[in-house]
Amino acid sequence: MFADVLNRRRLARDPVDGWSVTTLILSLLLIGPFAAIVVTATGDSGGLWSHLMATVFPRYVANTLWLMLGVGVLSLLFGIVTAWIVARFTFPGSKILEWTLLLPATVPAYIIAYTYTDLLEYAGPVQVFLRDMFGWSSAHDYWFPEIRSMGGAILVMASVLYPYIYLMARTAFRLTPASYFEVARLNNRNLPFTVDLPLARPAIIAGLALVLMEVLSDFGTVEFFAVETLTLGIFNVWLGMNNLTAAAQIAGMAFIFILALVIIERRARRRQRFNNTSGRATTLPAVRVSGGKAALCIVLCLLPIILGFVIPVGVLLSFVVKGLAITNVDALLSATVNSLTTSLIAALAVMTIATVMILVTHYQKHPVLKALTTISALGYAFPGAILAIGVVFFAGGVDQVAASLGASNGILIGSVGLLILAYVVRFQAVGHGAITSGVNRLSPNIMSASFVLGRSFTSSMAVLAPPLLRKSLMAGGILVFVDVMKELPMTLLLRPFNYETLSTYVYQFAKDELLEESALAALTIIIAGLGPVILINASQRNKI
């Protein structure tokens, strides 16, 4: 009865339709490029499938699954352990570790792959040192793990991707109400496994989903390490056999696979609620630890930072110090400005769009809109270059319409606006994950209370969303920002004339494995990512 009254009241006073239509249009805009890929995939693949099935396809699928499993497990370990330590304990250096744990997110995967190879291959300093020390003279005298391998790819990818899980899990751990722990303690239960992890599950899954989609769509690292995944297959079919149709079909299958994972996970926790109905004041304070425990905490937190940040940055710095880097200040400066501008705009756009779409679908519970919103956040599962093709075909359609309306040169292709649209399409997943886990934690009573007080849906959203979702907005915002800073294949293809970002600047050298020469630009990508990471982390800590 009461709910009925609420509903009627809301319907009577609210421009609900306006918001639903907005969400519908946004989701269609975001799904447009996927649709372009689907249309591409419906062509005739020229009987290529029997060839693919008989030769490379099973291997590509198996490798992709192993890579997803390996990176998934390792980044969960890195991300959850460090987030839990940072959220539950204070120890000397914990404040610093808290934000340094985010730093690996600023390192592009293709750069970390390069630096690790430089370090660990036969001619690298590590093996040279070992040979000098033990008097070995050739590769036949000893065994050393091959870095250009599945294991190497798992290690370096997990080292830079775990921050997605860390950041989301940390936010969730921090917001877990103390009352839950009190109950668990009274029942003599293991706290992390009965309270922390189950309650943080939506956040952890959101982070994991991003990691897995990134693994599925990665090209740079797997190509460098010669790990044959589906993405490599997509490019061989597209560029080697001139068959974009079959390439789009493979990409579409990978996309459906991700969609299936999302649906399965969602089903599994359909009956669960993760709302936090208590106030903020009652979250668990961090416990001060010292001595051996503190040392253990520090070591566990330092490990992923060393692997994902200190080592690659050290290698890049050594290139710069040795004078191997090209220092063209003007070019670097304009590339930096371009990178920062687009990253900032894209981060704002993604977070705004994600917030609107999720609030509308969460509180208005329209099944079709909800499905569209979910699908529109899966752009991350496509390899960047394939998604870029989808975006360019979609934009071509828009431009054609615009041309018929009088804008004869088109409005999208070749503009920075198209780049921003492409970033939003690709990184919507990040914003979606962050906001969803934030909204799941909100008590439904808050919105209801707001309605009872006579506020419309619009003003409830405007008043309540920013303060209540602030942490999620910030967390998602940082991740989108650093992701756009690192993004390469879409920027490369869709950019305007004479337009360089830091990542395209790095790529022109890295393409010929001349990363030494672009080491300074690569470092700039990382440094430019540091500022926002530190600032936003600081704001994350402040109580509202």
Added chain:
Amino acid sequence: MRMFENCKERLNPIVLTAGLIAGVLSAPVQSKELNIYSHRQAFLLNPLLEGFKKQTGTKINIVFASKGLIQRLIAEGPRSPADIILTVDIARLQQYANKGLFTSVSSPTLKANIPAHLRNPNGLWYGLSKRVRVVAVSKDRVGKDEIKRLEDLADPRWKGKICTRKGSHVYNRALLASLVAAHGEATAEKWARGMVANLARKPQGNDRAQAKAISQGICDIAIMNHYYYFQMKKNKNPAQHKWAESIRIVFTNQGDRGNHVNISGIGLAKHSKNKKLAITLMEYLSSKQAQSLYAEVNYEYPANAAVDASREVKILGEFRADQLPIATIAKLAPTAQRIIDRVGW
């Protein structure tokens, strides 16, 4: 961006900022401007364009990307701003032609400068430089005439001695296509299988990385494009000089069909709004002045027969190039890729 505007007022600041930037960057086109879509990096392209810019006062705009420029051009259709397309291999050049994205150019200058087997018979594209895919062998561990033909790499005596980058790389695919042209698909596949069985390690890295592997003793024989040898010699990093010093360049098949050659090339975009000026640029790039820059700056062999290779490159001596019409390589590339998939190169 206009689409955002319709749907939501709160996005306005974003739309405005993005629109502003877009507006500034796509400022009105001046008359003396040419737009290039390039598969060659801008920093490698600019030295070749300097002379033209000075002589004609033309402003040249470049977008460089390695994948998908064909699709961008298709999506832009008649609205495309592109005037010129530059690629670094024949397969992609031919693809633009196949999709009808080039328009034919019949310029006496271009015809005089570029030999017939390095251009499209209908003038849809012209080769600008030759890139010779040679075999690099260890100076110390492989005797002078032990490798003479590409076919020798499948000889079981080289088991565990060969390094290459992945077969599906466009350079290797083109090389295999030249073998398909010479011997037919079955024999080419047998060769590929034998060569893969001789590999010292799983295919990885780029051409430079193969020379590095030889200098480290991981393998004795590699396949690479000739100009990397000189780029390594001139690199700022002294380690690369050692890689170059450890290898000897072998031109293959000198007694029969000649060494496989790929080209970088150029075509005129069908919807170019500046065709006349664009053709002037194409002619300039085939001229002695620009062709000697190809030779000097990138160590490639000029396509213009009247222009010599650079002094450095000449130390490799004269060689016989495969005279197969270059378009055949492009046609056989998909067949080559299927072989690569079957043998796991």
